[in-house]
Amino acid sequence: MTTQNLTISAPPSPLQEFWHYFSQNRGAVIGLYYVCLIIFLVIFADLVAPHPPYEQYRDALLTPPVWADGGSWRFILGTDDVGRDILSRLIHGARLSMLAGAMVVTLSLTLGIILGLVAGYYRGIVETIIMRVADVMLAVPGLLLAIAIVAILGPNLINASMAIVIVSMPHYIRLTRASTIGELNKDYVVSSRVAGAGALRIMFITVLPNCMAPLIVQATLGFSNAILDMAALGFVGLGAQAPYPEWGSMLANARQFVQSAWWVVTFPGVMILSTVLAFNLMGDGLRDALDPKLKQ
Numbered sequence: 001m002t003t004q005n006l007t008i009s010a011p012p013s014p015l016q017e018f019w020h021y022f023s024q025n026r027g028a029v030i031g032l033y034y035v036c037l038i039i040f041l042v043i044f045a046d047l048v049a050p051h052p053p054y055e056q057y058r059d060a061l062l063t064p065p066v067w068a069d070g071g072s073w074r075f076i077l078g079t080d081d082v083g084r085d086i087l088s089r090l091i092h093g094a095r096l097s098m099l100a101g102a103m104v105v106t107l108s109l110t111l112g113i114i115l116g117l118v119a120g121y122y123r124g125i126v127e128t129i130i131m132r133v134a135d136v137m138l139a140v141p142g143l144l145l146a147i148a149i150v151a152i153l154g155p156n157l158i159n160a161s162m163a164i165v166i167v168s169m170p171h172y173i174r175l176t177r178a179s180t181i182g183e184l185n186k187d188y189v190v191s192s193r194v195a196g197a198g199a200l201r202i203m204f205i206t207v208l209p210n211c212m213a214p215l216i217v218q219a220t221l222g223f224s225n226a227i228l229d230m231a232a233l234g235f236v237g238l239g240a241q242a243p244y245p246e247w248g249s250m251l252a253n254a255r256q257f258v259q260s261a262w263w264v265v266t267f268p269g270v271m272i273l274s275t276v277l278a279f280n281l282m283g284d285g286l287r288d289a290l291d292p293k294l295k296q
Contacts (some may be wrong), residue, residue, distance in 0.1 A: 018286055021289040034278035042095045049088040050076070051219020055247045057083035064260045078263045080254065086263065089245035090271055096246045097227050097275070100161050104226035105219050107165045112172020113215065117203045119173065120180025131177065132172035142167040150238040157240040160233045164226050179211035183274055213290040220286055224279035232274050247272050 014018065021028055041048055051057075063079040064071045071078065077087040115134075119127040137145065149163035183189060184207065192206045233239035234248025242249065249267045254264035 018289050021087055022285045023125055025285040025288050026283075027038075027281040028288070031278040031285065033282030034274065035282060038094050038098060038275060040099045040279075041091050045091050045095050049083040049085075049091045049201070051088040053084065053085065053089045053092040054243050055088075057085070061124060062257070064261070064265070065263050068263075077267055078261075080256060080264050081257065081261075086267055089250060090247070092268060093247045093250065093268070093271070094275075096157065097230060100164075100230050101223045101226040103161050104164045104168060105163075105223050108168040108222065109164075109172055109215065109219050110187040112169045113176050113208065115169075116173045116176025119209065120177040121130060121184065121199065121203050121207075130173065134173045137167070137170045143160075143229060146229060146233060146235065147238060150233060155238040155241060155242065157246070160230060160239040163233070164229045167225065167229070168222055171218065171222070172215065175214055176211060179214060183207045183210050217283055217287045217290060219278060220283035224276040224283070227279070228276050229270065269283070 022032075031171060056235050057075075057079060060079050061077050061083050062077060065078045066076050067072050075085050075087070077090070079085055080089075089292055090116050093217075095245070097104060107129075115130050119130040135185075145165040146160070146167045148165060153159040153162070180183075181182070189206055197206065230239055231248030231251070234246045235252045237249075240249050241248035242253070250268040251265060251272075254261075254268070257264045
């Protein structure tokens with residue numbers, strides 16, 4: 001009588017399962033690699049950039065890129081109207097854009113989660129006040145509201161970031177409230193109440209972890225919106241002020257050279273486009289990986 005050895009494979013870990021579904025979206029993987037590249041440039045900008053971002057080379061004003069006529073390997077992507085290296089400013093501009101985006105997402109997500117949990121848990125007059133204020137903010141175009149806030153506070157990078165935080169917060173409030181209401185009637189929440197758990201424990205320890213999947217996706221997409229809004233405020237002169245190498249401000253300063261020096265305008269625009277696209281692609285991959293309805 002022969003016996004056969006049966007090998008039972010262990011179930012995949014949550015991280016392995018997440019990567020399995022995430023990696024099926026090739027666009028999301030490409031977006032993740034690009035975001036990792038941007039993060040690398042943010043961390044090592046001082047080492048990677050070939051020149052200081054504020055250094056002016058008066059002997060090389062509006063030098064074209066290296067592959068164009070008159071270009072030089074000294075300035076791979078050319079120089080602007082005062083002789084600053086565009087590649088170096090783009091690399092250091094990634095640091096400004098990513099730091100501003102991280103601050104916006106962190107603050108708006110934190111405040112939105114707190115207010116959304118309170119509105120979804122207590123309901124009644126508390127929910128009405130919070131949600132009506134959020135509805136009023138959503139009724140005003142986001143960029144217009146941000147411009148009005150910065151015009152009152154004053155144009156600089158910090159005030160622009162705070163304005164985008166205020167504009168972004170209602171989206172997280174509504175999403176957190178809807179997820180909280182959907183979780184409150186489930187058995188594990190009822191069991192926590194029977195066991196004597198307080199309101200804060202139910203909201204932040206019991207309910208919140210089960211609401212994080214859509215919030216993570218929204219935060220990823222919100223990061224790209226924050227970068228885009230920051231560039232828009234910088235373009236109209238309400239974001240980072242000169243000589244900071246912020247991508248939107250670089251576009252605004254180069255408007256007069258659209259026809260005579262195309263590289264001064266093109267490369268900051270390409271950086272904004274590619275970074276926002278990468279975060280959107282990565283957000284789509286996170287949605288596919290975290291939403292159980294989309295899993296096969």
